[in-house]
Amino acid sequence: MKELKSYPGGVIRRADDWIWMQNGLKEAISAICKSMAKEDDAIMLSGCEYTLTGTNLYSITAGFLWWDGEIYEVQAATDVLSLPVIGLELDTDQAVLEDPTGDRLFGGTTPQNIYHNRTLKLVNDPQGDYLSPGGLKRFTDFLNLEADSFRAPSLTGTGWNGTISEAEKLKYRLTQHGELQIAGNIKAEAAPGNTMFTLLSGYRPSGTRVIMCHIRTTNGAGITPVQITIGSNGVVERSQYESFAEDDIVSFCHTIPL
Missing domain, CATH: 2.60.40.1830 (Phage tail base-plate Siphoviridae RBP, head domain)
Known part of the structure; x- marks a missing residue:
């Protein structure tokens, strides 16, 4: 495993340290989301503004969402046709795989940052498991709705x-x-x-x-x-x-x- 220095002459950090911190943050966010959502819910953490841009055309801004215990990065997309159906599916070109050594491998030929999140993209006629962006709730919706209901x-x-x-x-x-x-x-x-x-x-x-x-x-x-x-x-x-x-x-x- 390669070693990293925070600055010249500074403390040596191993890549495992960064992965540990990233996983800890992911688990903390997941714990909060699971306390508010049903098992099959997905929650928008940031961005992901979903809009109608034309007849059967939709766009979405870049952002992050939580889905089934994982955090995904959502790619921005513009004017995606909704016929026959539209949805967010895993971008297999950017999919993360875990090999036995613990190193992370990425699909495609473009070099990737090892801390890159799994990526979802808005596509026409998605295959396999996908999310319908129109039905997603925002993280703050859960908090505000519950807080308002207690005040009511x-x-x-x-x-x-x-x-x-x-x-x-x-x-x-x-x-x-x-x-x-x-x-x-x-x-x-x-x-x-x-x-x-x-x-x-x-x-x-x-x-x-x-x-x-x-x-x-x-x-x-x-x-x-x-x-x-x-x-x-x-x-x-x-x-x-x-x-x-x-x-x-x-x-x-x-x-x-x-």
Whole structure:
């Protein structure tokens, strides 16, 4: 492996050092993206402005995007015909291959920087795996949407006897992926029945979901797990195997697929 010097007489760095730093940055970005996206999502990190430039013609600016754990450089392209279909596919002329020695080899005959990212290009009639650029989300979209949704009012649930006290603050909302989030506490009223509260239409799952909550009891038993069901009719209720006493506190902190 060739050695590099940061400046004459300076510290010697090996190429492996640069690869290690590059991989560390890639893994850090991937970890953030995976926390916000579904497994098959791709996220634009910068650039990648996709525009209609004429009848069935599209252009895209240069940029970077994250896709399936990898970071790709997107080539700028102008007036690419969308018939029969248009998409971003791997530029095989610039594809990176790993050989057994750990050195990086590149397709084509042009010398390449060893830190060059895999490259995607906008093409007509792409082959194999490709991305539809019109459906891509920008990195900041995830952050801003989630931040805005937390600032926006959430819906307050109605509990036993039809009300939830201000101190309990049980809230529920939909995430950007259409999942239901429920957070907060609810207190059992006198002679509590099975039904705890009912979700409004549009916030109800397609089938019955089962979650585990924690209950802080008033009889000295401490904090114990309880099974809660959420029906397609929006009814949130205790399992038939569970029982509550007056003033027991049930705590929610759940994300539930609809």
